[in-house]
Amino acid sequence: MATKILITGTSGLVGFRILVSALLDGHSAVATVRSEEKATLIRNNPVIQKLSAGARLIIAIIPDMTIDGAFDSVLEGVSHIIHTGSPVPFPDYEPWSQVYEPTILISSSLLSSALKAPTVRRVVITSSIVTNLGLNPSTTVAVSSSTRIPPLDSVPPSFANPMEAYILAKIAEIHKTEEFIKTQKPHFSLSYIMPGHVFGRNELITTADMMFGQNSSNNFLMPGMVGGELPFPIHGAFVHIDDLADIHLRVAMMDSSSPRDFGIARTVEYSTIFDHVEKAFPEATAAGAFKRGVVPVLPVKYDSTEMEELLGRELKSFGEAVVDVAGQYLENLGRNKA
Ligand SMILES: NC(=O)c1ccc[n+]([C@@H]2O[C@H](COP(=O)([O-])OP(=O)(O)OC[C@H]3O[C@@H](n4cnc5c(N)ncnc54)[C@H](OP(=O)(O)O)[C@@H]3O)[C@@H](O)[C@H]2O)c1
Numbered sequence: 001m002a003t004k005i006l007i008t009g010t011s012g013l014v015g016f017r018i019l020v021s022a023l024l025d026g027h028s029a030v031a032t033v034r035s036e037e038k039a040t041l042i043r044n045n046p047v048i049q050k051l052s053a054g055a056r057l058i059i060a061i062i063p064d065m066t067i068d069g070a071f072d073s074v075l076e077g078v079s080h081i082i083h084t085g086s087p088v089p090f091p092d093y094e095p096w097s098q099v100y101e102p103t104i105l106i107s108s109s110l111l112s113s114a115l116k117a118p119t120v121r122r123v124v125i126t127s128s129i130v131t132n133l134g135l136n137p138s139t140t141v142a143v144s145s146s147t148r149i150p151p152l153d154s155v156p157p158s159f160a161n162p163m164e165a166y167i168l169a170k171i172a173e174i175h176k177t178e179e180f181i182k183t184q185k186p187h188f189s190l191s192y193i194m195p196g197h198v199f200g201r202n203e204l205i206t207t208a209d210m211m212f213g214q215n216s217s218n219n220f221l222m223p224g225m226v227g228g229e230l231p232f233p234i235h236g237a238f239v240h241i242d243d244l245a246d247i248h249l250r251v252a253m254m255d256s257s258s259p260r261d262f263g264i265a266r267t268v269e270y271s272t273i274f275d276h277v278e279k280a281f282p283e284a285t286a287a288g289a290f291k292r293g294v295v296p297v298l299p300v301k302y303d304s305t306e307m308e309e310l311l312g313r314e315l316k317s318f319g320e321a322v323v324d325v326a327g328q329y330l331e332n333l334g335r336n337k338a
Contacts, residue, residue, distance in 0.1 A: 004028040005252065006078045008065070008110065009085030011038040013202045013216035014126060014195075014244060018082055020047055020203070021245040028056040030074055032085060034063055047203045066105035071113035079119055080252045081188075083110055084126040088166070088216055091232075095165035096158070103169035104176065111180055114188060123190045124252045129237055129265045129302055130167045131174050131194055137235070142301035145194050145263035151175040189256030193248060196265025196302065197234060199321035200241030201328050208332040211325075218325050220295060224273030225326055227291030236297040237265035240316035240324075243307075250310060262310070265302040268318045270295035276322040284330055 005022050009015030010031035019042075022029050033039050039059045042048060048057070060074040065085065075081075086106055087099045107125060114120045134149040149171050159165040174192060181190060197217045205215050212222050223230045247264055274292040278285045308315055 002026040002028070003079045003253075004030065004077050005080040005082060006030040006032065006071070006075060007082045007084070008032045008106070009083070009126075010042055010059075011204070012084060012088075013204070013218065013241065014198060014248075015082075015084035016042070016045075016202070016204050017200075017241050017245045018084065018248050020051070021249055022082075023048075023051050023053045023056060025249060028058075029053075030058045030060055030078060032060050032062050032065070032071075032074065034061070034065070036061060041204065045203060066102055066109060068109055068112060070106075070109045072116060075113055075117035075120060077119055078117060079121050081110065081114060081120060081123045082126075082248055082252055083107060083123065084248075086126070089162035091162060093162040095162045099162050099165040100155070100159065100169040103166070103173055107173050108176060108180070111177065111184075111186070115184060115186055118187065120188045122252055122254070122256070123188055124248055125173075125177065125190065125192050126248070127174060127192045127194045127261075128166075128170050129194045129196050129235065129263060129300070131170045131192075132263065132302070133235070133300055134171070135164065135167055137298070137300045139299045140301065142303045144303040145192070145261040148174075190260070191251050191254070192261040193244075193251060194261065194263040194265070195239045195244050196237030196268075197239075198241050198244055199238055199318075199325060200316075201324045202241070205328065206332065206335075208329060211329050211332060221273060221322060221325050222329070223293045224270055224295040225277045225290050225293060225322070225329075227293045229294040230296060233296035233298040234270070236268050236270070236299045237302045238268045238318055238321065239264045239266065240321045243311065243315050246311060247307065262307065263302060263304045264307045264315070265304050266315055266318065267302070268297075270297050272318070273322055276319040277326045280323040281326060281330065289330060289333065290326065 010019045011033050132143040132147040277290045
């Protein structure tokens with residue numbers, strides 16, 4: 001059934017891909033962004049243009065999504081909400097003001113606006129496997145979407161780095177939401193989706209340079225295929241962006257008696273990045289476009305077997321994600337030369 005879905009974070013890797021899938025599935029979408037510049041970026045994107053969505057796509061500008069009531073004016077007629085518009089921990093971000101605080105405040109402002117919107121039936125929030133893994137993940141014990149790390153008694157006065165702020169914010173966010181459901185008893189149901197690192201094509205990226213710095217988690221893959229070295233380890237669990245978009249829409253369309261949260265993360269070994277690329281693009285590799293690099297791994301164990309049942313098919317492999325990203329990089333190199 002076609003519905004009207006509010007999607008936040010549509011200027012980002014995950015939100016934009018979900019927006020495209022939602023429009024392809026025939027839904028109407030309200031895509032929220034923070035600025036006119038980002039609205040134009042989405043409106044003029046070739047993939048969006050090709051979809052000719054017309055009145056099925058509304059792009060709504062909300063400059064500050066952290067304030068109470070920020071979403072009040074954009075929920076008219078909306079039946080579903082998919083919330084991906086939240087910071088990822090870029091190393092140069094200020095941990096408190098650019099990561100911890102907005103993560104908590106945006107979801108809280110969105111939920112309180114949804115409470116005032118009688119048409120909203122279902123809310124899906126994109127969390128992360130770090131919510132289940134915590135600050136010091138075990139390398140031997142598998143966790144899943146139902147694993148809960150207790151919240152902190154109080155917010156620390158400072159954070160060691162943006163990643164620590166991100167993990168603690170995602171943990172606090174889920175506990176705050178559970179409290180919201182208990183105390184407010186909303187008329188809508190809510191699910192969290194916990195992905196591992198997300199890799200795959202990002203149609204918002206139009207230059208080779210952008211592939212390295214403006215491509216969310218795909219940034220982390222690039223050193224592994226161009227002879228670089230990522231200076232920090234990343235969790236060894238991933239999901240292909242196509243699967244993640246699919247999962248978001250399926251979970252959004254479930255009825256409220258469905259289980260609440262869904263983890264999606266397959267174990268990955270980053271030392272294989274270059275092997276996948278060399279096999280798929282032997283000529284470009286021989287010509288020097290690709291070189292073996294290093295992406296250190298933080299090994300984790302995550303159980304997301306339920307996802308294949310939900311999708312009714314196998315999840316896409318790490319090799320497919322790597323080849324998709326490398327292929328987009330080559331396209332951009334060619335476009336930049338032309
Ligand atoms: N990528 C991954 O590997 C991964 C893994 C697990 C979970 N997730 C989760 O997936 C969600 C989306 O991540 P992504 O990979 O799409 O990241 P992304 O490409 O960096 O996009 C983030 C989106 O959130 C918006 N945003 C960031 N800070 C904001 C703020 N303070 N106020 C309002 N909007 C803000 C951005 O808007 P602007 O364009 O205006 O900055 C952008 O639309 C996040 O919740 C993230 O934690 C991602």
